[in-house]
Amino acid sequence: MGRTLFLLSLLICLLPWEAAGQERAPPLTIQVDSTTGSAMLQLGDILAQPEIGGAVDSGLPIRILVEAELFRDRFLGGQEGRAEWRATVVKDPLEDRFVIQRGDSPGDQQVVASLGEVRAILSTPLSLALQPPSPGRYYYQGMVEVETLSLTDLEELQRWLRGELGPAISGEGEMEGAVNRGLRRIFIRMLGLPVRRYQTRSPSFNYPP
Numbered sequence: 001m002g003r004t005l006f007l008l009s010l011l012i013c014l015l016p017w018e019a020a021g022q023e024r025a026p027p028l029t030i031q032v033d034s035t036t037g038s039a040m041l042q043l044g045d046i047l048a049q050p051e052i053g054g055a056v057d058s059g060l061p062i063r064i065l066v067e068a069e070l071f072r073d074r075f076l077g078g079q080e081g082r083a084e085w086r087a088t089v090v091k092d093p094l095e096d097r098f099v100i101q102r103g104d105s106p107g108d109q110q111v112v113a114s115l116g117e118v119r120a121i122l123s124t125p126l127s128l129a130l131q132p133p134s135p136g137r138y139y140y141q142g143m144v145e146v147e148t149l150s151l152t153d154l155e156e157l158q159r160w161l162r163g164e165l166g167p168a169i170s171g172e173g174e175m176e177g178a179v180n181r182g183l184r185r186i187f188i189r190m191l192g193l194p195v196r197r198y199q200t201r202s203p204s205f206n207y208p209p
Helices: 002-014 018-022 050-057 115-122 151-161 172-190
Strands: 028-032 039-043 062-072 079-092 097-102 109-112 136-148 195-201 205-207
Touching (some): 028 195, 050 079, 050 115, 079 115, 097 115
Antiparallel strands (some): 136 195
């Protein structure tokens, strides 16, 4: 365990952390329903970026995480709610098709024949279960993260989507496993595989209008 933590610390020091923040990130837009105060999020064409589209086309899975947070727009205003949406996209090279897994049930899986169809599905507006709890002035903070995973991480990710992986807090063995998974993801980044993050904020709005 001590050796693993040492390697993790060393790799963190060597990583070019500024790259993820400085690279051009996929767009994310937020529209607020003027009646209910709920948010509608929409991804841009994230696969249009050559690194990400090329990774998917070569067979590497990608993980997509979209988060939305609701804040009161006032001095010392706090977070009033949070929701997230996640998906994976992976190419089946034998069938020459793409599998999109949204959510954590088999019914949320779609199989399509082209990257164009993947783009169309991912650009579908997302309605998250999030709206103001009481009258006031608010705004939404949105974030999208797109990460290329190694093939060995795909099974673990699918288990995570099904809710089978919990926090690694029950023992040293589980903690070391979590650290090793983090090391694998760091090596992915060191190999130059794409990680993209983008944040945006909605205009402030009154609820009720």
